[in-house]
Amino acid sequence: MIERCVLFAVLSLTACKREMRDLRSDPPEAAALDQVRPMENRIGGAAPRIMYALGQPYEGNAYQLNQGKRLYDWFGCKGCHAQGGGVIGPALMDGWWRYGSDPVSIYLSLRDGRPNGMPAFGQRMTTDQMWQLTGYIRSLGSYRPSTAAPSRNDEMQARPAENRGPAAAALIARPSR
Amino acid sequence: MSGSYLEQVVQPDTRDTDIPPRLLGPQLERIWGTPRGLWGFLTTVDHKRIGQRYIVTAFIFLAMGGVLALLMRLQLSGPERRFIDPDRYNQIFTMHGTNMMFLFAVPVMEAVAVYIVPLMVGTRNIAFPRLNAFSYWMFLIGGLVLWVGFALDMGPDVGWFAYVPLSGPQYGAGKRSDIWAQMITFTEIAALAVAVELVVTILKQRAPGMTLDRIPLFVWAMLVTAFAVICAMPAIMIASTSLILDRLVGTHFFNPSEGGDVLLWQHLFWFFGHPEVYIIFLPAVGMISSIIPTFARRPIVGYLPLVLALIATGILAFGLWVHHMFVTGLPRLGESFFTASSMAIAVPNGIQIFCWLATLVLGRPVLKTPMLFILAFFFTFVIGGLSGVMVASVPFDTQVHDTYFVVAHFHYVLIGGAVFPLMGAVYYWFPKITGRMMSERIGRWVVGLVVVGFNLTFFPMHILGLQGMPRRIYTYQPELGWGPLNLFVSLSGCILAAGFVLFFFDVVRSMRSGAPASDNPWQAATLEWATSSPPPSYNFSRIPVVTSANPLWDATILPATRGLRVERRELLVTTVVDAEPQARESSPSDSIWPFWAAVTTSVLLVSSIFTPWAVVWGAIPVTFALIGWFWPKSTPEDLA
Numbered sequence: 123m124i125e126r127c128v129l130f131a132v133l134s135l136t137a138c139k140r141e142m143r144d145l146r147s148d149p150p151e152a153a154a155l156d157q158v159r160p161m162e163n164r165i166g167g168a169a170p171r172i173m174y175a176l177g178q179p180y181e182g183n184a185y186q187l188n189q190g191k192r193l194y195d196w197f198g199c200k201g202c203h204a205q206g207g208g209v210i211g212p213a214l215m216d217g218w219w220r221y222g223s224d225p226v227s228i229y230l231s232l233r234d235g236r237p238n239g240m241p242a243f244g245q246r247m248t249t250d251q252m253w254q255l256t257g258y259i260r261s262l263g264s265y266r267p268s269t270a271a272p273s274r275n276d277e278m279q280a281r282p283a284e285n286r287g288p289a290a291a292a293l294i295a296r297p298s299r
Numbered sequence: 300m301s302g303s304y305l306e307q308v309v310q311p312d313t314r315d316t317d318i319p320p321r322l323l324g325p326q327l328e329r330i331w332g333t334p335r336g337l338w339g340f341l342t343t344v345d346h347k348r349i350g351q352r353y354i355v356t357a358f359i360f361l362a363m364g365g366v367l368a369l370l371m372r373l374q375l376s377g378p379e380r381r382f383i384d385p386d387r388y389n390q391i392f393t394m395h396g397t398n399m400m401f402l403f404a405v406p407v408m409e410a411v412a413v414y415i416v417p418l419m420v421g422t423r424n425i426a427f428p429r430l431n432a433f434s435y436w437m438f439l440i441g442g443l444v445l446w447v448g449f450a451l452d453m454g455p456d457v458g459w460f461a462y463v464p465l466s467g468p469q470y471g472a473g474k475r476s477d478i479w480a481q482m483i484t485f486t487e488i489a490a491l492a493v494a495v496e497l498v499v500t501i502l503k504q505r506a507p508g509m510t511l512d513r514i515p516l517f518v519w520a521m522l523v524t525a526f527a528v529i530c531a532m533p534a535i536m537i538a539s540t541s542l543i544l545d546r547l548v549g550t551h552f553f554n555p556s557e558g559g560d561v562l563l564w565q566h567l568f569w570f571f572g573h574p575e576v577y578i579i580f581l582p583a584v585g586m587i588s589s590i591i592p593t594f595a596r597r598p599i600v601g602y603l604p605l606v607l608a609l610i611a612t613g614i615l616a617f618g619l620w621v622h623h624m625f626v627t628g629l630p631r632l633g634e635s636f637f638t639a640s641s642m643a644i645a646v647p648n649g650i651q652i653f654c655w656l657a658t659l660v661l662g663r664p665v666l667k668t669p670m671l672f673i674l675a676f677f678f679t680f681v682i683g684g685l686s687g688v689m690v691a692s693v694p695f696d697t698q699v700h701d702t703y704f705v706v707a708h709f710h711y712v713l714i715g716g717a718v719f720p721l722m723g724a725v726y727y728w729f730p731k732i733t734g735r736m737m738s739e740r741i742g743r744w745v746v747g748l749v750v751v752g753f754n755l756t757f758f759p760m761h762i763l764g765l766q767g768m769p770r771r772i773y774t775y776q777p778e779l780g781w782g783p784l785n786l787f788v789s790l791s792g793c794i795l796a797a798g799f800v801l802f803f804f805d806v807v808r809s810m811r812s813g814a815p816a817s818d819n820p821w822q823a824a825t826l827e828w829a830t831s832s833p834p835p836s837y838n839f840s841r842i843p844v845v846t847s848a849n850p851l852w853d854a855t856i857l858p859a860t861r862g863l864r865v866e867r868r869e870l871l872v873t874t875v876v877d878a879e880p881q882a883r884e885s886s887p888s889d890s891i892w893p894f895w896a897a898v899t900t901s902v903l904l905v906s907s908i909f910t911p912w913a914v915v916w917g918a919i920p921v922t923f924a925l926i927g928w929f930w931p932k933s934t935p936e937d938l939a
Contacts, residue, residue, distance in 0.1 A: 141453045141473045143386045184473030269909050273468030274549040277556045283468065283549045 143185040156249045166227040180257035184270040190258025205280045206262045215263035331837040342889040344428035350414030357407035364398040376789035378777040388773035389456035396459030401486045408582035409493040412521040418827035421506030423870040426499035434492035436897030441485025448478040455479035463553040463564045468546045477908040480539040494528035505878045508845035520585025523613040531574035538567035569620035577616040583720040593823040594670040595662025601654035608647035641691035668742030672723030675750040679715025704764025730816030734832045737809040752795030824849035892928035
């Protein structure tokens with residue numbers, strides 16, 4: 123009986139975290155979230171401390187991931203990265219990364235841009251939004267199916283939905299390197 | 300002493316004529332009774348116990364939904380209030396609607412029928428009693444799934460009709476809509492099961508002599524309702540299953556870019572959703588037709604027109620659904636057709652109202668609490684009907700669509716049309732179910748508070764709607780000027796709530812210490828009043844024979860059948876039209892398997908929210924439960 127209660131409590135906590143909707147983070151929180159500490163080469167770095175205090179909300183939360191997916195559409199990432207398979211820009215779901223797969227590297231790619239043609243979005247998005255996108259980009263390849271990952275969009279499908287497990291399988295060309 | 304004596308006397312194939320009349324009751328109790336304790340609770344298939352539980356559970360859901368309503372009124376009591384954040388508010392209004400429609404209104408009507416119909420038609424148990432037990436557990440677990448989801452911040456937040464694309468994979472993030480869709484599956488399974496039981500009970504288990512034109516009107520209403528359930532529910536099951544498939548495995552039922560259709564959802568939903576209104580309303584009509592003759596002290600006027608009106612309403616109910624979709628840009632012809640059919644349904648409803656009024660005028664009405672609720676119904680339902688005719692016309696509907704006018708309208712028809720008669724029915728049948736009377740004095744207060752509170756709460760909503768206040772908003776700006784009226788509505792809501800609290804108080808109080816009730820405290824005419832209050836486990840020691848439409852008024856001594864076996868559960872099967880005795884039929888005994896079947900099915904359904912593989916692996920325990928349920932027994936087949 124006791125184990126069951128504990129199990130239930132744990133399950134409910136994870137459920138809360140997965141389903142919570144923080145519609146807008148507090149301004150001081152948002153400011154702190156921008157405090158990533160990049161390394162010298164500005165490729166990767168350490169995440170802002172508050173990220174852990176908040177329990178990494180952009181990784182496993184259904185709402186944040188879903189918002190990320192929308193921003194991916196709205197900010198025209200598709201123009202260069204297609205549905206994740208890549209055109210002008212590199213593929214984002216094949217498991218190969220030019221600048222690292224960790225959240226901070228992706229965040230920096232987004233915020234500051236990258237030399238070979240990735241524009242900087244730091245001036246066009248809020249910190250929240252950039253982290254939402256980061257979380258989403260990380261779920262794009264969906265190496266394992268996740269209950270928080272978004273499902274398909276109402277549009278023509280070029281790849282299995284993020285919650286459907288390894289999307290890389292749908293890539294026609296394997297990375298050459 | 301009688302126990303050991305009975306053991307000696309009762310051999311296989313002992314008939315009720317073989318043992319002394321004084322021992323008939325104890326013997327039947329031995330065969331039909333439910334053992335005490337938890338085991339009895341889990342295994343019973345007695346329609347009265349299950350019906351009682353069903354009713355109590357549904358009323359608990361009503362109370363919980365009422366609390367949600369109060370929370371919403373608190374938030375809306377003034378502009379820019381900050382009691383509830385928008386996300387929570389979305390969940391709350393969705394939960395309120397879903398809970399009230401799927402966990403209260405439909406189940407409670409079927410629950411009353413599960414209890415009353417077998418008594419009214421004079422049989423010993425409902426048909427398929429184990430399915431009945433299964434149905435209750437499914438309903439209970441479905442309700443729990445919804446509420447636990449809400450407690451975990453996973454409550455659906457897409458409105459009670461969950462339109463795609465909002466509820467679809469692209470916009471409905473997380474598992475919230477899946478919880479909604481799966482809760483639908485649970486309640487629909489439960490509702491369909493009861494519907495099938497009712498149809499068979501009513502068509503095949505009526506007391507001998509209860510020809511079609513002697514069936515009590517409540518039973519007629521439930522027959523029509525059950526058929527409506529059977530025809531309407533599959534549509535929503537298809538819809539909710541397609542939605543889950545779209546969301547979980549990426550099918551494209553509702554994705555226009557891949558050949559799906561968004562409006563398909565609305566059609567499927569309302570093809571169920573509109574008949575559902577009548578699935579709720581028709582039983583209430585039946586209750587009214589039972590209560591009025593009792594308190595008017597005369598047989599109902601216009602039995603035939605009333606039955607025909609019931610059937611006509613049941614059929615027409617399926618031809619109206621598009622009036623929920625007038626603003627979706629349908630072809631003109633479609634709009635005109637559905638306007639006409641929406642107005643046409645006012646005709647059978649009007650006929651019913653006039654029959655009831657005629658009964659009252661020609662009788663000598665006694666104004667007891669149940670009757671007062673019926674009068675409240677007349678007043679309120681007519682207002683709801685009038686605003687209904689208004690929104691049936693496309694130009695008007697286009698103006699008030701999705702405003703508080705619509706909110707006012709459907710609360711008038713649902714609460715006025717179904718909840719008031721239901722509360723009357725509770726006061727009416729409470730003595731039969733518990734053996735105690737509810738308080739007449741408190742009852743009058745309840746009627747007063749509820750009726751006044753209701754009208755003060757919901758009438759101003761018409762005005763708010765005409766002023767342009769949309770439904771489903773979590774707040775509004777002060778400049779819009781809706782503040783004072785909203786405050787008034789919220790305060791009136793407290794009067795309504797007080798009425799309900801008093802009602803629940805009276806129920807609990809009467810259950811403990813109400814005045815003992817006689818077998819037929821209201822001097823009513825139908826068979827449920829022929830047995831004791833509360834009825835014994837076997838309902839009737841001998842199945843009565845019916846010779847008129849109002850058996851308890853017309854026969855001084857009710858004739859009864861003889862020759863049923865007493866050492867096993869046995870009841871009488873009769874012909875559909877004339878209710879001529881056809882066969883003695885065994886009735887299933889208690890069993891734990893319905894419970895396990897419900898538990899395993901629930902595990903399957905809930906897990907399938909998270910992974911499609913649950914359907915495969917979850918099917919295994921379900922199979923075992925069903926094998927256990929249907930394992931062949933060594934009892935011989937029935938002889939005719």
